[in-house]
Every structure is written in structure tokens, then in C-alpha cells.
Amino acid sequence: MRLNREHCFWLLKTEPGTFSIDDLRRKRKERWDGVRNYQARNFLRAMKRGDQVFVYHSSTKEPGVFGVGEVAREAYPDPTQYDPESLYYEPKATRDNPRWFAVDIAFVKKLQNPILLSQIKNHQKLGSMIVAKRGVRLSVQPVSPRHARLLLNKRCSF
């Protein structure tokens, strides 16, 4: 744990067909790159080593939180922005002035029971999570300590 800063919590969206919590478990650690939204980028840059992240599966039959990870490396320039072959290529980015950033995420655990978006929406307290708000597409979101505690509490009944 660090001094001078509360532990922060985040939610990271991923499409399980592309990269899932099972992939993260297998690889132990993964670079979280390809984020191309300024608000999401700013949140990535605010992440500190040891922050917990909720791995959220989107664009799937049952979207929801499927696992937990941890920030293993703080924000650094996303290498895919320099790669003309990459889907995430950013011609305006330079080495001196990177536009996009990545973090490394380590696997912590897969939830025995995923917390589905439908459950989050129906939950009295979790219902106020950003991810439950309609029209929000933000792929990197802060999670309040209160929401994080509920999500992490195994005895929380859904």
C-alpha cells in the first residue's frame, strides 16, 4: 500500500472475444493498450501501481464484471500508436509527444460468480455506478470505494 493516497479502483472494459479474464489469468499480466479516448486516457494516467481494477466484459451476451486485476505498471506511451500496421496507429503521435498511454494489468482473480450488468443495474447501491448509466461508453472508469467494497464482498447477495 502507498502512503498519501487511498487505494483507487477502476473498471476496465474489454470484449471477451478479443481479450477476456481467462486470457488475463493465462498470461498473468497484460499490457492494456489501444485506449483511444481522451477521458479514458486521463484515467489510465491516474492509475497507480497496486490499484485494483474490475475486468468488465462488454459486447457480449451477458455483460458484467468477471474478475479483478491489479495495476502492475503505471502509464507509459502506448507502443501501438507508433505502429503503422496497428489498428491503433496514430500518425500524429511522436516519441517526444506521445498521445496515447497504456498500463500493465496483472491477474488477481476471476469471480466465482460474475456480477452481471443486469444485477448492477438492479442493485440499490451499485445502480449508481458509471457503467450502469445509459449511453456511457467510457472504457476506463473510476469505481468509488463504496462500490468497490460491494463488488469485492463475497457475502454481498445479488
Next chain:
DNA sequence: GCCAACGTTGGC
């Protein structure tokens, strides 16, 4: 596959 909601782009 539909489409609402949102972000980005670019002409003016």
C-alpha cells in the same frame, strides 16, 4: 442486426 448515445472530424 438495430439503433441510441456519444465522440470526432472538418468545412465554414
Next chain:
DNA sequence: GCCAACGTTGGC
């Protein structure tokens, strides 16, 4: 700086 057009996200 406005805003229409377009592209993308992501639940349903």
C-alpha cells in the same frame, strides 16, 4: 468556435 456529418460503442 459552431455544428452537421460521420464513425463507434455497446446494450438489447
